[in-house]
Amino acid sequence: xxxxxxxxxxxxxxxxxxxxxxxxxxxxxxxxxxxxxxxxxxxxxxxxxxxxxxxxxxxxxxxxxxxxxxxxxxxxxxxxxxxxxxxxxxxxxxxxxxxxxxxxxxxxxxxxxxxxxxxxxxxxxxxxxxxxxxxxxxxxxxxxxxxxxxxxxxxxxxxxxxxxxxxxxxxxxxxxxxxxxxxxxxxxxxxxxxxxxxxxxxxxxxxxxxxxxxxxxxxxxxxxxxxxxxxxxxxxxxxxxxxxxxxxxxxxxxxxxxxxxxxxx
Numbered sequence: 001x002x003x004x005x006x007x008x009x010x011x012x013x014x015x016x017x018x019x020x021x022x023x024x025x026x027x028x029x030x031x032x033x034x035x036x037x038x039x040x041x042x043x044x045x046x047x048x049x050x051x052x053x054x055x056x057x058x059x060x061x062x063x064x065x066x067x068x069x070x071x072x073x074x075x076x077x078x079x080x081x082x083x084x085x086x087x088x089x090x091x092x093x094x095x096x097x098x099x100x101x102x103x104x105x106x107x108x109x110x111x112x113x114x115x116x117x118x119x120x121x122x123x124x125x126x127x128x129x130x131x132x133x134x135x136x137x138x139x140x141x142x143x144x145x146x147x148x149x150x151x152x153x154x155x156x157x158x159x160x161x162x163x164x165x166x167x168x169x170x171x172x173x174x175x176x177x178x179x180x181x182x183x184x185x186x187x188x189x190x191x192x193x194x195x196x197x198x199x200x201x202x203x204x205x206x207x208x209x210x211x212x213x214x215x216x217x218x219x220x221x222x223x224x225x226x227x228x229x230x231x232x233x234x235x236x237x238x239x240x241x242x243x244x245x246x247x248x249x250x251x252x253x254x255x256x257x258x259x260x261x262x263x264x265x
Contacts, residue, residue, distance in 0.1 A: 007033040008058070009040040014051040016044035016101075023059025026110050028068040029118070031075055031085060034092035041095040053099060055122060056106040063105065063131070066113030096121055107131045107183065108192060112170050116182075120151055125183040127174045128192045133182060134170030156180045 008019035018040050020027040044050050057063040076082050096103065096118075105119045108128035113135055119125050137144055144165065153161045160180045164172070177183045 005036070006030055007036040007040060009043060011044075011047070011050065014049065016047070016050040016053045018044075018053065018055050019058050020055070020064050021058040022068070023057070023061060025068060025070070026062035026065035027057040027059070027115075028065050028070075029089075029114060030068040031071055031088055034089045037092035038095040041099055045099055045101065050101065052102045052104060054104045054106055055118065057108065060109065062110035062112075062115070063107040064112075064115030064118050065110040066115055093121065108189065110170075112136065116152070120155055120182070126185050126187060127177060127183040128189040129174045129186050130189045131174040131177065131183075131186075132170060133164075133172040133177050134168070135164050136168045136170050138165060139168035156182050 004021065006020075006022050008017070008021045010017040010019060018037075020029065020033065022028060022030065022033075041053075044053050055063075076085050102124070103122045105122040105125045106128075107119060107125060108131055111119055111127075111131055111133050116133060116135055149161060149165070152164075157180075160182075172180075174183065174186045178186050
């Protein structure tokens with residue numbers, strides 16, 4: 001009997017589910033999950049019966065609590081390993097960014113580090129009222145490139161982005177996230193289940209269409225994805241200005257991507 005897959009694909013009528021299935025590690029994302037992501041996304045993209053794709057975490061504790069740092073010692077030992085790790089994670093992220101159907105995140109419990117990166121790659125984010133958000137990079141001595149912060153900054157603005165990064169808190173609540181614009185809706189945890197949560201949020205998967213308007217809206221997600229480059233020198237200057245306050249002696253530089261997130265303690 002084989003091991004349980006760490007990334008699950010489920011179909012329920014017009015809804016396709018991709019489930020991060022490592023609850024014993026608060027659904028920290030492993031290299032194997034990113035390897036499986038393009039195949040799952042391709043399956044859902046090709047199925048005409050699927051109108052919307054939803055990401056969620058298995059278990060009761062978390063949506064995604066960053067990257068699976070237990071793999072770093074063996075999977076990121078040298079430059080060659082690091083390049084391979086980044087290549088695999090980038091392919092998974094790009095698959096999500098290029099999905100031509102509406103992409104939602106249903107967030108409960110911890111959404112930390114790279115989990116925030118996954119969430120903001122979605123078109124809509126629905127949070128349970130027990131959700132907790134944060135990016136603890138500064139506390140861990142990690143630096144982040146401007147390119148990695150740009151999507152978050154466009155979503156919630158520079159003031160809230162700086163607050164998240166500079167404080168390194170991981171206890172921003174669901175109402176905090178709603179106030180910032182990080183999530184679209186907050187749903188009571190006691191009513192948290194697939195269809196009721198979606199109904200309460202006002203989203204109807206059955207009404208989701210491939211109209212020109214919907215297609216245009218989805219294009220904005222792809223345009224602000226991880227492969228987007230800064231176009232001007234001023235952007236590069238801004239990058240350096242924003243990285244420096246986050247970097248300490250002995251720190252390493254990362255990006256706001258699920259591959260670089262850290263699990264909540």
